Amino acid sequence: MSWRRLTLALSLGAVALLSCAPAPPRSVVLIVVDTLRADHLGLYRHDRETSPVLDALGREAVVFDNAFATSPWTLPSFGSLFTGRPPAEHLAGWPAPRTDDAPEGRNFLPLRAGMPTLAETLLAADRDTAAIMNNAFLHPDFGVARGFQTYDHIGGNRKRIRRADEVVDRALEWLGKDGRGDFLLVVHFFDPHLNYDAPEPFRGRFAPTEMSDEERSSMMELRPLRKRVRAKEDVDWDFLIGAYDEEIAFVDQQLGRLWEGLEESGRLADSVVILTADHGEEFGDHGGFEHGHTLYNELVRIPLVVWGPGMRPGRRAEPVSLIDIFPTVVELLGLPALEGLPGRSLAPMLERPSRAGEPRTLIAERTLYGPQRESAIAWPYKVIYEPQRGRTELFNLEDDPLERQNISKLRRRVATDLVARIQAYRVHAESIGPDDAVELDEKTLENLRSLGYIQ
Numbered sequence: 001m002s003w004r005r006l007t008l009a010l011s012l013g014a015v016a017l018l019s020c021a022p023a024p025p026r027s028v029v030l031i032v033v034d035t036l037r038a039d040h041l042g043l044y045r046h047d048r049e050t051s052p053v054l055d056a057l058g059r060e061a062v063v064f065d066n067a068f069a070t071s072p073w074t075l076p077s078f079g080s081l082f083t084g085r086p087p088a089e090h091l092a093g094w095p096a097p098r099t100d101d102a103p104e105g106r107n108f109l110p111l112r113a114g115m116p117t118l119a120e121t122l123l124a125a126d127r128d129t130a131a132i133m134n135n136a137f138l139h140p141d142f143g144v145a146r147g148f149q150t151y152d153h154i155g156g157n158r159k160r161i162r163r164a165d166e167v168v169d170r171a172l173e174w175l176g177k178d179g180r181g182d183f184l185l186v187v188h189f190f191d192p193h194l195n196y197d198a199p200e201p202f203r204g205r206f207a208p209t210e211m212s213d214e215e216r217s218s219m220m221e222l223r224p225l226r227k228r229v230r231a232k233e234d235v236d237w238d239f240l241i242g243a244y245d246e247e248i249a250f251v252d253q254q255l256g257r258l259w260e261g262l263e264e265s266g267r268l269a270d271s272v273v274i275l276t277a278d279h280g281e282e283f284g285d286h287g288g289f290e291h292g293h294t295l296y297n298e299l300v301r302i303p304l305v306v307w308g309p310g311m312r313p314g315r316r317a318e319p320v321s322l323i324d325i326f327p328t329v330v331e332l333l334g335l336p337a338l339e340g341l342p343g344r345s346l347a348p349m350l351e352r353p354s355r356a357g358e359p360r361t362l363i364a365e366r367t368l369y370g371p372q373r374e375s376a377i378a379w380p381y382k383v384i385y386e387p388q389r390g391r392t393e394l395f396n397l398e399d400d401p402l403e404r405q406n407i408s409k410l411r412r413r414v415a416t417d418l419v420a421r422i423q424a425y426r427v428h429a430e431s432i433g434p435d436d437a438v439e440l441d442e443k444t445l446e447n448l449r450s451l452g453y454i455q
């Protein structure tokens, strides 16, 4: 074969290859379901039908079996989702130094100023950016609105939230606006958060009851319930879990509506869609209730499901974190890679199951109540460390995914090594320097009080 013919054959081959490879996605839909623990979805083998829509859609998706939040409550986890960094680096939700005019409860830091966010990055790459948010901890004062042209925020409380159906209405309305360009759309659902009060016909499906709304609400008062759990008094877990699952089933139905709307808009084919959660929920798994207080898997193991062109649907077992989503989106959209992020792009793993990369350590931290806890996962081991008491627990997540057996004494060297990794990471994070605290307005404080988060 002559050189000319060879060159021609090679370039034809290249053209054929190029035409087979799908074009990279242009737009991103990021769905975050507040308080959704992975193991309450059918997709993650829940024994109750909470998620028929998602289970069906999930067959066309890449499903991460071991995805972890960086914190057991909303603000630090969202900070990680939006910056690709653990909480001690982005600081959102970190306790601020106490001062005379900043009483306790107002002492949270916002997202660190100047740290690039997902929305800022996509806005700079000519995407329309919008978020529909429903948690008081996602108030713009916390810095999480940075980079969004539209930040539609209603801070929910125990009695009043914007439900999933209204959230989907708002999302589709924004999507359908004339002249909508390529976009980043963040859709946040608050429904599975307390109170658990799904609308008909979901209400009563898993937790049938004759209770009045008032009685029902009193069953879910956070502080009295926590006290009863601590005192080992009887708690009707079946009712609470059933009512929680009803909320998930309602969100699942509304996810179906969102999906149909995306299909009808004609934007689904060139979008990447990501579904995840900010943290889970505890129902007595380790002697507690709700979230924010520990780093066990019921609070940090979250769903992560990704759909998009060129991906190979199926399960992925590698441990991944919320900090991976920002670099993943950047790579999938073909934008320049970000320097110095601790997260890892999952794009190669989305295309091919075997491309997992080097083993690494995943950090979770910043508990909202009780003793501070920090954790590190170096698969299959997970350490949970309490710096004040020097208490260490070690679990093998492969043998013991429910974290029943503390093996820190049997595997002392592994435990010591993982604690050392947490300490080294913390030294690194603290070297980044201090930041300014945020002062919250009265309405946000009222919402947070109503949720039981502050006094």
Ligand SMILES: [Zn+2]
Pocket (backbone or CB within 6 Å): 034, 035, 073, 074, 075, 135, 278, 279
């Ligand atoms: Zn949350």
